[in-house]
Amino acid sequence: ITNHPPTKELQELDAAHHMHPFTAGAELAAKGARVITSAKGVTLTDSEGVELMDAMAGLWCVNIGYGRHELAEAAARQMRELPYYNTFFQTTHVPAVALATKLAELVPGDLNQVFYGCSGSDANDTNIRLVRHYWAAKGKPDKKVIISRKNAYHGSTVAAASLGGMSAMHAQGGLPIPDIHHIDEPNWYAQGGDLSPEEFGLERARQLEQAIAEIGEDRVAAFIAEPIQGAGGVIIPPETYWPEIQRICDAHEILLIADEVICGFGRTGNWFGCDTFNIRPDIMTIAKGLSSGYAPIGGSMVSDEVAEVIANAGDFNHGYTYSAHPVSAAVALENLRILEEEKIVDTVRDVTAPYLAERWTELADHPMIGEAKVCGMVASVAMSPDKANRAPFQAPAGTIGLMCRDRCFENKLVMRHVGDRMIISPPLILTKDDIDTLMDRAYRSIDEAYLLAKKEGLF
Ligand SMILES: Cc1ncc(COP(=O)(O)O)c(CNc2cccc(C(=O)O)c2)c1O
Numbered sequence: 457i458t459n460h461p462p463t464k465e466l467q468e469l470d471a472a473h474h475m476h477p478f479t480a481g482a483e484l485a486a487k488g489a490r491v492i493t494s495a496k497g498v499t500l501t502d503s504e505g506v507e508l509m510d511a512m513a514g515l516w517c518v519n520i521g522y523g524r525h526e527l528a529e530a531a532a533r534q535m536r537e538l539p540y541y542n543t544f545f546q547t548t549h550v551p552a553v554a555l556a557t558k559l560a561e562l563v564p565g566d567l568n569q570v571f572y573g574c575s576g577s578d579a580n581d582t583n584i585r586l587v588r589h590y591w592a593a594k595g596k597p598d599k600k601v602i603i604s605r606k607n608a609y610h611g612s613t614v615a616a617a618s619l620g621g622m623s624a625m626h627a628q629g630g631l632p633i634p635d636i637h638h639i640d641e642p643n644w645y646a647q648g649g650d651l652s653p654e655e656f657g658l659e660r661a662r663q664l665e666q667a668i669a670e671i672g673e674d675r676v677a678a679f680i681a682e683p684i685q686g687a688g689g690v691i692i693p694p695e696t697y698w699p700e701i702q703r704i705c706d707a708h709e710i711l712l713i714a715d716e717v718i719c720g721f722g723r724t725g726n727w728f729g730c731d732t733f734n735i736r737p738d739i740m741t742i743a744k745g746l747s748s749g750y751a752p753i754g755g756s757m758v759s760d761e762v763a764e765v766i767a768n769a770g771d772f773n774h775g776y777t778y779s780a781h782p783v784s785a786a787v788a789l790e791n792l793r794i795l796e797e798e799k800i801v802d803t804v805r806d807v808t809a810p811y812l813a814e815r816w817t818e819l820a821d822h823p824m825i826g827e828a829k830v831c832g833m834v835a836s837v838a839m840s841p842d843k844a845n846r847a848p849f850q851a852p853a854g855t856i857g858l859m860c861r862d863r864c865f866e867n868k869l870v871m872r873h874v875g876d877r878m879i880i881s882p883p884l885i886l887t888k889d890d891i892d893t894l895m896d897r898a899y900r901s902i903d904e905a906y907l908l909a910k911k912e913g914l915f
Pocket residue numbers: 515574575576577578580609610611612682686687715716717718741743744754
C-alpha cells in the first residue's frame with residue numbers, strides 16, 4: 457500500500473479496531489503504533505519513511521530477508537492455478553506432496569512425514585494429540601503426561617501455552633491444561649549459582665529423569681523442548697545438557713519432541729538445531745523459517761516409527777482447514793529453494809555466524825553486560841549491575857531491558873528485550889557489513905541505556 461492514509465489516521469483506526477498480541481491495548485492506543493509499510497533485505501521502512509535494521513527478522517522468521525519477489529510470484533502462480541483445496545477427504549495436491557518430499561529430504565534423521573498446520577502453536581497442539589494417540593494405539597493409554605520446561609515458549613493456543621512455561625500466560629485463562637509438567641530450564645546465568653555451567657547442565661537435565669520417576673514412566677508420553685529457548689531470552693544450554701537429555705529419553709520409553717520453530721532452517725548455523733546439538737527427536741515442530749514468514753505455515757515432522765503406528769491405527773481425527781494450504785506450501789517451497797540454491801545456511805555456518813560471534817562477544821567488555829552468547833545467527837546478552845556476581849537489577853525485571861529496547865529504536869535498530877536480556881535473531885542473509893552496522897547501533901543503545909539507568913539510580 458504505497459499511497460496509504462497519513463500515519464496519524466492509520467494509528468487512530470488501528471487503536472479503534474485492532475487488538476494487538478501481547479500488548480497493553482490502552483497504552484498502545486495512547487502512544488500510537490509504528491506503522492511498518494515496506495521492507496527489503498534486512499531493512500524495514502515505516503509510514504514516516506524511517507528505515508530500521510530488523511535484527512529480529514520480524515519474529516525470528518524472515519530467514520531469507522525481505523523483498524524476495526520470487527515468493528510473491530510463487531504465491532500468485534499457485535493462487536491462479538489452485539488457490540485452495542483441502543487434504544481431508546482422500547485428496548492431496550501438488551504443493552502438499554512436493555513440500556513434504558522436500559522436508560523429508562532436508563530434515564535430519566528418520567523424520568520423513570509431515571502433519572501440516574498454519575503455525576507453531578497449532579503444530580504443538582497437533583503434537584500433544586499425536587503422542588497421546590500414539591501411546592493409546594500401542595496399548596498404553598495412560599501415557600498422557602508431557603514434560604516441558606519453565607520459561608519455555610511453545611505457542612499461544614490453550615494447549616501450546618500450557619506446554620510453554622510462561623507464568624504470565626498461564627495466569628490468563630486458567631492454564632496449564634491437565635497432564636503437562638514443567639521442570640526447570642537450563643538457564644545457568646540466572647540460576648546456576650556457584651555450579652559450573654557443565655555441572656548445572658547435568659543437574660537440570662537430570663530433573664527430567666526425576667520427573668519421569670515421580671510421575672511414573674507408564675504415565676509419561678513425551679518431553680518437549682526448544683534446542684535453544686528463544687522467547688525465553690535466547691538461553692543457550694550448557695554443552696552437557698542435550699547429551700544428557702538424549703540419554704534419558706533413550707533410557708526411558710518417552711518420545712522426544714524438538715520444537716524447532718525458531719532453531720529450524722538455518723538459525724543455529726546448521727539446517728536444524730538438532731544438527732547443532734546432536735538431538736535425535738521423534739517429532740520436530742516447524743514454522744517461521746519454513747516460509748520465512750511470507751505465508752503462514754507450520755507442521756510436525758514425524759519419525760517413520762511414530763508415523764507407522766498412527767497410520768495403522770485407523771482415522772487420526774485431527775486436522776485444520778488450512779493444513780497444507782497450497783499457496784503457503786508453494787511459498788515455503790520457493791523459500792527452501794532459495795535457502796538451498798543460494799547456500800545461505802552454508803554461508804551462515806562458514807562466514808557470517810563466526811563473524812557475528814567475534815563481534816557479539818565483544819559486548820561482554822561493556823560494564824553492564826554480564827554475558828554475551830551466540831549460536832549461529834541467534835544471540836543474547838544478559839545485562840547486570842554487578843557482573844562479577846551475575847546480579848539482577850533492583851528495578852523490576854525488564855526496566856533496563858525496555859530502556860535499551862527504546863534506545864535501539866532511536867538508533868534505527870530493532871532488537872528485542874526479554875526481561876533484562878537483549879536478543880537478536882536477524883535475517884540469515886546478514887552480511888559482515890550489516891553485522892558491523894548492527895554492532896555499532898547495539899553497543900550505542902546499550903551504552904545509552906547504561907548511562908540513563910545510572911542517572912536514574914537504577915543500579
Ligand atoms: C519455539 C516456538 N514454538 C512455537 C511457537 C508458536 O508459533 P506461532 O506464533 O506461529 O503459533 C513459537 C513462536 N515464537 C514467538 C511468537 C511470537 C512472539 C515471540 C517473541 O519472542 O516475542 C516468539 C516459538 O518460538
